[in-house]
Amino acid sequence: MVQLFFFKIGTLKTVCLNDYDVIKEAYVKRSDMFGNRPTNLRIVNQLINQKGIIFAPLGPHWWEQRQFAVASLGFGSRDIEDRVLEEAATMQAELLKTKLKPFNIRRILQQASTNVVCYMVFGKKWDYTNQTFQNIMQSLDVVFRTSVFFLPGNVFPYVPGFLKRGDKAIASVEKVLQLVRDEVKEHKEAFNPDDIRDFIDSFLLEMQNQTNIENSTFTERQLEMTVFDLFNAGTETVSTTMWWACLLMILNPDVQNKVQEEIGLVLGRDGRPSMAHRSQLPYTAATVAEIQRYGAVSPIGLPHAVPRNTEFYGYVIPKDTMVFAGQWSVHHDPELFPEPDKFDPGRFLDDEGEFKNNEYFMPFSMGPRSCMGKPLAEVQLFLLFTSLLQHFKLELPEGATRPSSEGVMGITLAPQPFELVAIPRD
Numbered sequence: 001m002v003q004l005f006f007f008k009i010g011t012l013k014t015v016c017l018n019d020y021d022v023i024k025e026a027y028v029k030r031s032d033m034f035g036n037r038p039t040n041l042r043i044v045n046q047l048i049n050q051k052g053i054i055f056a057p058l059g060p061h062w063w064e065q066r067q068f069a070v071a072s073l074g075f076g077s078r079d080i081e082d083r084v085l086e087e088a089a090t091m092q093a094e095l096l097k098t099k100l101k102p103f104n105i106r107r108i109l110q111q112a113s114t115n116v117v118c119y120m121v122f123g124k125k126w127d128y129t130n131q132t133f134q135n136i137m138q139s140l141d142v143v144f145r146t147s148v149f150f151l152p153g154n155v156f157p158y159v160p161g162f163l164k165r166g167d168k169a170i171a172s173v174e175k176v177l178q179l180v181r182d183e184v185k186e187h188k189e190a191f192n193p194d195d196i197r198d199f200i201d202s203f204l205l206e207m208q209n210q211t212n213i214e215n216s217t218f219t220e221r222q223l224e225m226t227v228f229d230l231f232n233a234g235t236e237t238v239s240t241t242m243w244w245a246c247l248l249m250i251l252n253p254d255v256q257n258k259v260q261e262e263i264g265l266v267l268g269r270d271g272r273p274s275m276a277h278r279s280q281l282p283y284t285a286a287t288v289a290e291i292q293r294y295g296a297v298s299p300i301g302l303p304h305a306v307p308r309n310t311e312f313y314g315y316v317i318p319k320d321t322m323v324f325a326g327q328w329s330v331h332h333d334p335e336l337f338p339e340p341d342k343f344d345p346g347r348f349l350d351d352e353g354e355f356k357n358n359e360y361f362m363p364f365s366m367g368p369r370s371c372m373g374k375p376l377a378e379v380q381l382f383l384l385f386t387s388l389l390q391h392f393k394l395e396l397p398e399g400a401t402r403p404s405s406e407g408v409m410g411i412t413l414a415p416q417p418f419e420l421v422a423i424p425r426d
């Protein structure tokens with residue numbers, strides 16, 4: 001396999017790292033150089049201006065903001081599990097409404113994962129029929145199905161027309177940003193330092209505490225962009241993984257049966273799943289991992305960049321080159337995962353049937369810039385998947401053609417739209 005390759009589109013120089021050891025060398029061992037983000041994407045600069053977490057330059061400010069977000073979002077708390085299960089219950093109620101008719105489950109999954117983030121950030125969740133909520137979903141759809149890093153305005157920044165053209169994606173980003181601004185405004189008006197309700201309140205409190213600190217990074221603009229990042233990074237990734245989960249379950253009914261048998265033995269039909277059950281549900285945990293390996297929802301990750309000419313494996317990577325890590329290539333490398341196109345949860349089980357990690361499994365990337373939301377993502381995937389299969393059997397509609405397991409590329413890799421039937425198990 002080609003370990004790394006270079007290409008140039010317009011003004012954008014790009015390197016793809018396509019091999020586990022090469023990615024590790026760059027993102028872990030030489031993270032001081034490769035842990036940077038691009039600063040030459042004109043559209044991204046215009047919209048984000050290096051604020052938030054994802055596009056913040058490597059350094060103490062980025063680290064301070066990232067640590068603050070992890071601490072105040074309370075990943076791993078019991079409260080988060082409760083909230084995910086509440087969303088799982090809403091999802092089940094929506095599935096019951098389909099009354100054994102074929103349907104596309106995508107929107108329901110997206111609503112569930114978005115509401116979890118809304119709760120943590122805004123302190124509220126939306127009714128699935130709410131128009132504002134529906135508008136957010138539509139905007140996120142547009143953003144994620146576009147290769148935003150390669151928009152014409154980024155590739156040809158000096159051609160003025162390109163900054164405006166094609167930009168349903170930009171308009172969609174603006175819509176999500178407007179919603180965030182409205183929420184921040186409402187939170188400021190209702191702010192009570194003795195009643196911190198959610199992430200926005202925690203941030204406003206920190207802004208107040210740091211009023212006298214010169215050059216504090218706790219500014220309103222930073223708040224808006226961090227919330228925006230949490231939306232972008234934390235909703236689509238989870239719901240697209242769950243979408244792969246549904247596809248892979250209807251394509252592999254034997255695996256689905258085994259998962260349901262295991263869940264039945266440990267939780268029965270009504271037992272409430274929790275992360276504490278993960279060790280008792282090794283086949284289920286292995287299936288979730290195999291879904292993440294197979295689907296590789298973030299197939300090339302987010303762009304990194306080198307801020308200076310950098311020697312690497314005998315080549316010189318020029319200053320400002322964007323760097324992507326080929327997660328899909330690693331997850332489908334036959335030397336690391338034999339018969340990579342086979343869906344086989346057994347890869348993540350040891351001889352005793354216990355869950356076994358695989359060092360080449362890298363859905364959240366690696367190094368200091370790796371996914372900040374991994375603990376939350378793991379809770380959501382395990383609990384949403386377990387409770388979905390506890391209550392429903394997913395099937396291909398009668399007479400339907402077997403859907404393809406080839407993904408569609410945007411920022412994430414998503415399944416091609418397909419329909420399924422959700423049969424209640426109670």
Ligand code: HEM
Pocket residue numbers: 053054055066117229230233234235237238241297298301302303304363364365366368369370371372373374376377381
């Ligand atoms: C299945 C779910 C998820 C997957 C597969 C995933 C994957 C990733 C990947 C591949 C990156 C890029 C890392 C890099 O640049 O090397 C990333 C970054 C990030 N993720 Fe996730 N993610 C998921 C869920 C979440 C959630 C739930 C949140 C938060 C609510 C989140 C927040 C972030 C943030 C803030 C970053 C940027 C980190 C930084 O630049 O320091 N992610 N994620």
